[in-house]
Amino acid sequence: MSQDRTPLFSGLIAHAEKDPIQFHIPGHKKGKGMDKEFREFIGENTLSIDMINIEPLDDLHHPQGIIKEAQDLAAEAFGADYTFFSVQGTSGAIMTMVMSVCQPGDKIIVPRNVHKSVTSAIIFSGATPIFIHPELDGQLGISHGITPEAVNRALQAHPDAKGVLVINPTYFGIAADLKKIVEVAHDFHVPVLVDEAHGVHIHFHEHLPLSAMQAGADLAATSVHKLGGSMTQSSVLNLREGLVSHERVQAVLSMLTTTSTSYVLLASLDTARRQLAIKGKEMLERTIILAQETRLAINEIPGLYCVGKEILGSDATYDYDPTKLIVSVKELAMTGYDVEVWLREHYRIEVELSDLYNILCLVTPGDTSEETESLVQALKELAALQTDRAARQPVKVKVPEIPLLALSPREAFYSETEVVPLDEGIGRISAESLMIYPPGIPIFIPGEIITEDNVAYIRDNLDAGLPVQGPEDETLATIRVIKEHRAFK
Ligand SMILES: Cc1ncc(COP(=O)(O)O)c(C=O)c1O
Numbered sequence: 314m315s316q317d318r319t320p321l322f323s324g325l326i327a328h329a330e331k332d333p334i335q336f337h338i339p340g341h342k343k344g345k346g347m348d349k350e351f352r353e354f355i356g357e358n359t360l361s362i363d364m365i366n367i368e369p370l371d372d373l374h375h376p377q378g379i380i381k382e383a384q385d386l387a388a389e390a391f392g393a394d395y396t397f398f399s400v401q402g403t404s405g406a407i408m409t410m411v412m413s414v415c416q417p418g419d420k421i422i423v424p425r426n427v428h429k430s431v432t433s434a435i436i437f438s439g440a441t442p443i444f445i446h447p448e449l450d451g452q453l454g455i456s457h458g459i460t461p462e463a464v465n466r467a468l469q470a471h472p473d474a475k476g477v478l479v480i481n482p483t484y485f486g487i488a489a490d491l492k493k494i495v496e497v498a499h500d501f502h503v504p505v506l507v508d509e510a511h512g513v514h515i516h517f518h519e520h521l522p523l524s525a526m527q528a529g530a531d532l533a534a535t536s537v538h539k540l541g542g543s544m545t546q547s548s549v550l551n552l553r554e555g556l557v558s559h560e561r562v563q564a565v566l567s568m569l570t571t572t573s574t575s576y577v578l579l580a581s582l583d584t585a586r587r588q589l590a591i592k593g594k595e596m597l598e599r600t601i602i603l604a605q606e607t608r609l610a611i612n613e614i615p616g617l618y619c620v621g622k623e624i625l626g627s628d629a630t631y632d633y634d635p636t637k638l639i640v641s642v643k644e645l646a647m648t649g650y651d652v653e654v655w656l657r658e659h660y661r662i663e664v665e666l667s668d669l670y671n672i673l674c675l676v677t678p679g680d681t682s683e684e685t686e687s688l689v690q691a692l693k694e695l696a697a698l699q700t701d702r703a704a705r706q707p708v709k710v711k712v713p714e715i716p717l718l719a720l721s722p723r724e725a726f727y728s729e730t731e732v733v734p735l736d737e738g739i740g741r742i743s744a745e746s747l748m749i750y751p752p753g754i755p756i757f758i759p760g761e762i763i764t765e766d767n768v769a770y771i772r773d774n775l776d777a778g779l780p781v782q783g784p785e786d787e788t789l790a791t792i793r794v795i796k797e798h799r800a801f802k
Pocket residue numbers: 401402403404405407428430480483484508510511536546548752753
């Protein structure tokens with residue numbers, strides 16, 4: 314197969330060039346029936362391929378033509394046996410992975426710092442999560458991955474688990490020893506499902522961590538749109554045959570997917586795959602060099618620390634992605650959020666995320682030294698403004714405790730509930746998910762016991778201006794908990 318080809322994109326263009334008379338949806342009919350301002354803004358090229366699954370254009374639900382060819386090329390590029398395109402992001406692909414291997418009551422081993430799509434998948438599937446504590450980094454206030462030893466212990470205790478889910482690499486670009494985790498899980502004949510939302514590019518350069526498929530994992534949900542050059546919302550689900558059936562994955566993905574799949578998104582996956590396969594290595598080479606230069610420059614700035622390879626060496630920090638710049642700002646006695654706002658207001662710079670202690674900036678093939686120099690310049694100016702920082706107390710890193718699970722998330726989700734003031738919720742079972750977004754990692758999921766420590770952590774984040782998402786009551790004055798039935802006196 315030639316990775317130069319883009320059967321899906323080329324097929325769409327060829328169809329559009331025939332200038333068909335369309336008596337089908339979308340009703341805007343190549344933009345002609347659409348609001349003029351939007352039509353002119355978005356452009357006729359895009360609108361000419363905003364199509365629906367008429368016969369010549371294949372069908373994502375039963376691919377047999379140009380979509381199948383495009384998926385086969387992607388499978389070859391990603392080293393998978395099968396690749397499925399997702400127009401519902403990696404969230405849709407993650408739900409598919411979990412629901413493909415778990416039935417109600419089945420156990421799945423997952424790190425506690427999962428993305429909310431994993432919690433949703435657990436609720437939908439009715440699976441019982443067996444949580445593994447991720448390694449917590451007390452210096453940075455973030456969690457890393459899970460270790461092969463922890464996976465082994467979890468599997469010894471639960472050899473009947475139907476899957477092990479691993480986040481690799483993490484949002485911050487830290488990778489675990491995935492190959493070893495796969496070996497451990499496969500010794501128990503348990504498939505490994507990888508949340509590879511932040512790692513589409515790692516497959517294409519040998520100086521980046523091993524990709525899920527390279528490590529021998531069974532399934533990987535991979536956000537091509539995040540770091541692989543396709544359009545927002547487009548992802549892939551890669552499958553290695555053996556422990557998981559591709560027919561089952563196709564069926565579940567189809568159940569969870571709109572019947573009106575966007576061909577603009579699908580075409581962008583086809584072309585992103587071509588670019589990654591043909592030019593990925595060379596583009597990433599430049600990106601890694603640019604990111605390393607930026608890292609060095611940031612580390613020259615007093616009060617700032619940009620994480621590098623010295624973070625490696627613990628069991629959960631086996632490898633890292635140098636294109637991710639985690640900048641610890643706590644020595645400036647500012648929160649990451651304050652720095653995010655300062656950069657926006659003074660330099661038009663938008664970071665990927667901020668938390669209490671850090672900002673995260675991504676360097677991709679879309680950057681040049683002009684952008685990275687602006688970032689360094691801005692950080693220099695900010696650090697200089699904070700010269701009195703030594704006199705202040707540096708921000709103290711706190712990492713939230715992982716709550717105990719009292720009910721399965723699905724049981725909790727469907728239980729009788731009541732709303733209580735947040736403080737009175739301490740000791741009760743949460744019926745809600747609460748997370749800091751980004752990265753969307755839960756402080757509580759439904760079924761967990763609310764602790765004082767976690768309520769304090771929520772308040773710290775709210776006070777710092779960081780968004781706590783998920784609760785019905787956005788002010789968080791109250792929280793929904795499982796109703797308790799007390800004995801009558
Ligand atoms: C770790 C992790 N997993 C999964 C997802 C979901 O990806 P998507 O936004 O493509 O649905 C995200 C998104 O931020 C994420 O950070």
